[in-house]
Amino acid sequence: MTGQLNPAEAPIIEVLNLSHAFTARGHTVPVFQDISMSIRRGEFLSVLGPSGCGKSTLLQIIAGLLPSMSGRVLFEGQQVTGPPPEMVYLFQQYNKSLLPWRSVLGNVSFAMEGKTWTRSQRAERGMEYLRIVGLDDFADHYPWQLSGGMQQRVAIARALAAEPKVLLMDEPFSAVDALTRLELQTLVLKIWAQSGLTVVLVTHDVDEAVFMADRVAMLSRRPAVMDRIVETGLPRPRDAVVTRETPRFLELRHQLLDTLLHRDPVGADA
Amino acid sequence: MSEAAQHSATLGPAAAASASRGMRPAMISKVAGWLLVLALLVAWEASARLGLVKSQSWPPFTGVLRAVWDGMLTGELLGVLLSTMLRMLKGFLIGSAIGVVLGLLIATVPLLRRFLSIVIEAVRPLPIPAIVPPLILFLGIDDGLKVTVVALAVTFPVLINTIGGVDNIDGTLLQTARTFRKTRLETMTSIILPSALPTILAGMRISLGLAFVTTIVAEMIAGSAGVGYFIMVTQYGMRPDQMYAAVICLAALGYGLNWAFVSIERRLVGWDQRQDD
């Protein structure tokens, strides 16, 4: 699938010289500086970086949820000034992002309200998306009746129901147990392969970044800069067990972990 | 899917166990509570019948019960109670509506909040009965006055709770509305209002009690109809059994109103886990 992508085609998202800083107690603390990258249509891109380097901040700016302080984001050639249609952000805290007073199906319908669908069409399509994430038997349950992994699947189904071109995922699997995490990774890869979505996945897990992505964009410690962008070149479909044993996977994992752990942290004492 | 099945399997028995464990002490204290009420009523009856309290205005409990019965049959007491209820509900609904709408506006429009918060803080501590006499000058002593007074009393707790409820909404939910490109109105109806509803209803429950008290007090001060007025009239007219009959009906009514409100509340915000304890 990666092979068919034409890098020369116009990128779906362009990040141009983004810098950001937060002001806390009178001090202005730079988070990241001069980040640029092009995101290809249909690719799976991982953004990897240590905790606190500004990955969520970067993703929120791309999503139009946070205004950029300096630099620009282009989505299909248009400058992003607010959340664009066809781009959906999946929150790190999925449990706070679901509507607790709505059933699972009601939550999925939320993404379709205000559009042209009728109520019964929404229910029908909602069930289809729940089937994709394997939760059609739980349509009538409430979010608090589900495990963390299932809640995240509801959030994924809801995001898909908005029919986006781009899915921005902020550490979507960081709060679930290790086994559920592997299952969800495989599920997301399957959805991605079947849908033609462009996915940007933020994570601080090297293993996850490499396993999922066509390319890994690595940020340095805060104040972060773009360290490098590497093509994984791993064949698809990926297998939760086998892919992780290939020489290429181990090589990338070694390389990226080594950089994350051993490179002189820039300004880490701040 | 195995993850799902396992989850629901562990949920059921655990919930059932904790429910049955909580049952017994609750039942015992409930029975004890009713026994205490019964004992007090027996003491009342005995004190009047045996002449322990020698007063013309201390009828036995059974005499009061007869007065309730007669009052209902003739329709005098029933009519008085109904008119009070109607007045109270009008004031309660109007005050709640004002409190919710104003609260939502203040909580979501920063300019309005800065502008109105000083006025609200200044007016809020006023004991409502104190404004009845001045208001009579403008509104007379008819229903308009009483409904206004009740609505005023109801507005503040609802208003304050609505603002608090909106302020406490998790930012992630609001951001979720944004990423799904909801309009301001859609965000208001599908995110803000339901999120704040448990807090709003808690405010309304407080207000319901206030509305009840305020209605009676207003009827006593600006008497022309209602239970408040009835109690004053029967007191002056030396009809203590009828006076106590009205008081007892009010106690029952207050209990019933609160019970009805709590059931509605459960139904509306049962999803809110903070309600479970």
Ligand SMILES: Nc1ncnc2c1ncn2[C@@H]1O[C@H](COP(=O)(O)OP(=O)(O)OP(=O)(O)O)[C@@H](O)[C@H]1O
């Ligand atoms: N609203 C804010 N005000 C002040 N500082 C903030 C704010 N939001 C984030 N920060 C700071 O900016 C830095 C980057 O935050 P961000 O959440 O983007 O990091 P992250 O890479 O996503 O971290 P994690 O991996 O822990 O999720 C952090 O050091 C954080 O303390």
Ligand SMILES: [Mg+2]
């Ligand atoms: Mg983050």
